[in-house]
Amino acid sequence: xxxxxxxxxxxxxxxxxxxxxxxxxxxxxxxxxxxxxxxxxxxxxxxxxxxxxxxxxxxxxxxxxxxxxxxxxxxxxxxxxxxxxxxxxxxxxxxxxxxxxxxxxxxxxxxxxxxxxxxxxxxxxxxxxxxxxxxxxxxxxxxxxxxxxxxxxxxxxxxxxxxxxxxxxxxxxxxxxxxxxxxxxxxxxxxxxxxxxxxxxxxxxxxxxxxxxxxxxxxxxxxxxxxxxxxxxxxxxxxxxxxxxxxxxxxxxxxxxxxxxxxxxxxxxxxxxxxxxxxxxxxxxxxxxxxxxxxxxxxxxxxxxxxxxxxxxxxxxxxxxxxxxxxxxxxxxxxxxxxxxxxxxxxxxxxxxxxxxxxxxxxxxxxxxxxxxxxxxxxxxxxxxxxxxxxxxxxxxxxxxxxxxxxxxxxxxxxxxxxxxxxxxxxxxxxxxxxxxxxxxxxxxxxxxxxxxxxxxxxxxxxxxxxxxxxxxxxxxxxxxxxxxxxxxxxxxxxxxxxxxxxxxxxxxxxxxxxxxxxxxxxxxxxxxxxxxxxxxxxxxxxxxxxxxxxxxxxxxxxxxxxxxxxxxxxxxxxxxxxxxxxxxxxxxxxxxxxxxxxxxxxxxxxxxxxxxx
RNA sequence: GCCGACAUAGCUCAGUUGGCCAGAGCGGCUGUUUUGUAAACAGCGGGUCGUGGGUUCGAAUCCCUCUGUCGGCUCCA
Numbered sequence: 001x002x003x004x005x006x007x008x009x010x011x012x013x014x015x016x017x018x019x020x021x022x023x024x025x026x027x028x029x030x031x032x033x034x035x036x037x038x039x040x041x042x043x044x045x046x047x048x049x050x051x052x053x054x055x056x057x058x059x060x061x062x063x064x065x066x067x068x069x070x071x072x073x074x075x076x077x078x079x080x081x082x083x084x085x086x087x088x089x090x091x092x093x094x095x096x097x098x099x100x101x102x103x104x105x106x107x108x109x110x111x112x113x114x115x116x117x118x119x120x121x122x123x124x125x126x127x128x129x130x131x132x133x134x135x136x137x138x139x140x141x142x143x144x145x146x147x148x149x150x151x152x153x154x155x156x157x158x159x160x161x162x163x164x165x166x167x168x169x170x171x172x173x174x175x176x177x178x179x180x181x182x183x184x185x186x187x188x189x190x191x192x193x194x195x196x197x198x199x200x201x202x203x204x205x206x207x208x209x210x211x212x213x214x215x216x217x218x219x220x221x222x223x224x225x226x227x228x229x230x231x232x233x234x235x236x237x238x239x240x241x242x243x244x245x246x247x248x249x250x251x252x253x254x255x256x257x258x259x260x261x262x263x264x265x266x267x268x269x270x271x272x273x274x275x276x277x278x279x280x281x282x283x284x285x286x287x288x289x290x291x292x293x294x295x296x297x298x299x300x301x302x303x304x305x306x307x308x309x310x311x312x313x314x315x316x317x318x319x320x321x322x323x324x325x326x327x328x329x330x331x332x333x334x335x336x337x338x339x340x341x342x343x344x345x346x347x348x349x350x351x352x353x354x355x356x357x358x359x360x361x362x363x364x365x366x367x368x369x370x371x372x373x374x375x376x377x378x379x380x381x382x383x384x385x386x387x388x389x390x391x392x393x394x395x396x397x398x399x400x401x402x403x404x405x406x407x408x409x410x411x412x413x414x415x416x417x418x419x420x421x422x423x424x425x426x427x428x429x430x431x432x433x434x435x436x437x438x439x440x441x442x443x444x445x446x447x448x449x450x451x452x453x454x455x456x457x458x459x460x461x462x463x464x465x466x467x468x469x470x471x472x473x474x475x476x477x478x479x480x481x482x483x484x485x486x487x488x489x490x491x492x493x494x495x496x497x498x499x500x501x502x503x504x505x506x507x508x509x510x511x512x513x514x515x516x517x518x519x520x521x522x523x524x525x526x527x528x529x530x531x532x533x534x535x536x537x538x539x540x541x542x543x544x545x546x547x548x549x550x551x552x553x554x555x556x557x558x559x560x561x562x563x564x565x566x567x568x569x570x571x572x573x574x575x576x577x578x579x580x581x582x583x584x585x586x587x588x589x590x591x592x593x594x595x596x597x598x599x600x601x602x603x604x605x606x607x608x609x610x611x612x613x614x
Numbered sequence: 615g616c617c618g619a620c621a622u623a624g625c626u627c628a629g630u631u632g633g634c635c636a637g638a639g640c641g642g643c644u645g646u647u648u649u650g651u652a653a654a655c656a657g658c659g660g661g662u663c664g665u666g667g668g669u670u671c672g673a674a675u676c677c678c679u680c681u682g683u684c685g686g687c688u689c690c691a
Contacts, residue, residue: 162685163685163686164685164686165616165685165686165687166688167617167688170688172688173616176617176687178618179687218682276691279689279690279691298691327690329690330616330688330689332617332686333688333690335685429691430691513651514649515648517649545647545648545649547649548649548650548651549649549650549651550652550653553651553652554653555651555652556651565651567649567650577651579651
């Protein structure tokens with residue numbers, strides 16, 4: 001298995017070289033940046049000066065690549081002293097390579113942390129070297145550590161996917177190069193499977209389904225990154241949040257409500273003003289006082305906690321609030337619901353003693369598990385810790401970090417054993433956190449819920465309780481979001497379900513279709529709808545002047561879980577054979593009394609089941 | 615914010631090298647039909663071709679500006 005991974009890596013890396021080779025054959029003046037392996041494939045950064053590669057050029061680049069592959073020329077490794085390498089780069093008119101090599105010469109090792117050591121032809125262990133590696137195939141030579149496949153013919157199946165701008169060495173301000181991105185797999189079958197997955201992802205795209213299913217809209221007048229939620233979309237959001245809040249109420253969380261703006265003083269004290277003032281929506285009152293829209297809720301919540309002295313007997317104090325925060329994200333970063341400027345957080349803050357962290361975190365974990373369980377999403381866990389090599393990037397003492405990290409590690413271990421990822425340097429600047437990733441129906445993983453420990457804000461806001469000895473004791477805050485951002489979660493949910501929401505979330509749970517539009521049938525359908533309404537079910541009666549077939553088709557297209565045809569038969573017998581949406585049904589359709597059907601659906605919704613019990 | 619592509623009816627899209635009143639399907643509305651599990655039939659509306667400017671006898675089509683969308687980069691409390 002590991003061997004297979006290595007082979008794939010070599011194939012992709014070799015394809016990056018072949019891409020550059022092909023580009024150079026077509027544009028002899030091309031300047032090259034770096035060309036590493038990435039998930040599913042590879043890329044190469046190129047600079048054609050005034051010319052630009054476009055997707056229309058992919059055909060001829062790929063054709064050129066196939067020629068190189070067809071020649072099956074060997075990849076030959078060689079080493080050069082650094083100075084010789086620099087001369088090579090200068091003579092080859094490769095200023096970007098020359099820059100990398102000069103940096104290397106200056107530092108003696110891979111000082112350039114932004115560039116993979118492999119790109120410099122260096123050993124991966126960071127050891128000091130005075131020669132760099134090269135690989136040559138046919139007439140093309142590139143700086144590289146390898147490994148490569150034996151010869152250009154052994155590179156599997158590939159496809160160029162897109163070209164996009166990318167800053168040289170990833171730094172805003174540096175010149176922009178063109179990043180030519182390809183995917184590559186060992187076999188044509190695997191490549192096709194991946195392309196199929198991408199097609200499927202496109203079919204499920206939440207922006208497309210959101211419009212088709214009338215869940216949310218954007219308005220040019222309101223502005224980018226500010227989604228407007230329709231009644232149907234709001235129903236889903238409300239149901240999701242209701243679930244989270246029910247569970248939190250069970251665990252002793254109390255709802256609080258805060259204004260959406262604040263004086264800047266709050267964020268000066270919390271430290272956010274300094275760090276994030278450019279991303280705040282700010283405003284000035286007529287008296288010249290500065291205010292800001294809230295970009296997070298914790299500082300406001302601390303002020304409720306700190307409104308009077310707290311006894312240790314009151315702790316933990318748990319606040320919950322689902323509310324919008326506002327961040328002035330750069331326009332280029334906005335996209336669909338995944339990155340927006342008005343973000344609804346299902347936020348909660350626990351104010352507790354250090355000794356209570358573990359128990360409280362386990363309770364939160366329990367809520368998270370139940371929530372994602374109901375979505376049929378598998379969770380994986382990461383402990384995000386500080387980088388001990390770089391203690392300056394974090395607030396608080398090393399001892400506090402060590403002890404809280406150990407506490408979190410212990411509780412993860414207790415909960416799931418050793419099966420978790422450790423993210424060194426992934427912690428927030430104020431404390432370590434447990435991050436949860438959810439896997440969707442087509443195998444993609446999304447960062448979702450978090451449990452974050454915070455011993456910085458309690459310090460900044462001087463948050464205490466009076467302990468058993470009558471002394472002030474510093475408390476700790478736990479931040480937690482279950483769905484995270486409702487906008488982002490909705491995008492994941494839409495793509496996970498492909499719009500086929502489980503009954504409890506479906507904006508429309510049952511559609512009643514009348515066979516004809518006689519008064520008798522309409523009256524009967526209305527009675528059934530009223531009955532369902534009393535059970536809290538969301539029902540729509542379709543008594544439009546269309547054929548039954550047409551109305552069925554529309555109900556299917558709207559992805560309504562249950563469709564019932566109302567005709568004379570139903571009026572006479574009081575029975576129905578419900579039409580069950582494809583993904584829900586596991587058995588033959590059955591006939592049952594209409595009130596039993598309604599009770600069953602009601603029960604499914606109440607228990608948040610994702611399977612039909614009809 | 616940066617690089618690139620794109621923007622035609624509510625939706626999906628056609629509109630030849632600039633040239634008569636800008637088209638189709640679906641949806642909508644009206645009428646006929648009274649329908650039994652994925653599309654009945656007919657008719658009628660509907661677009662200052664994203665915005666503002668320019669070139670031209672003439673612009674959806676060419677150039678510039680702005681706005682927005684998409685693919686990336688950078689950023690993400």
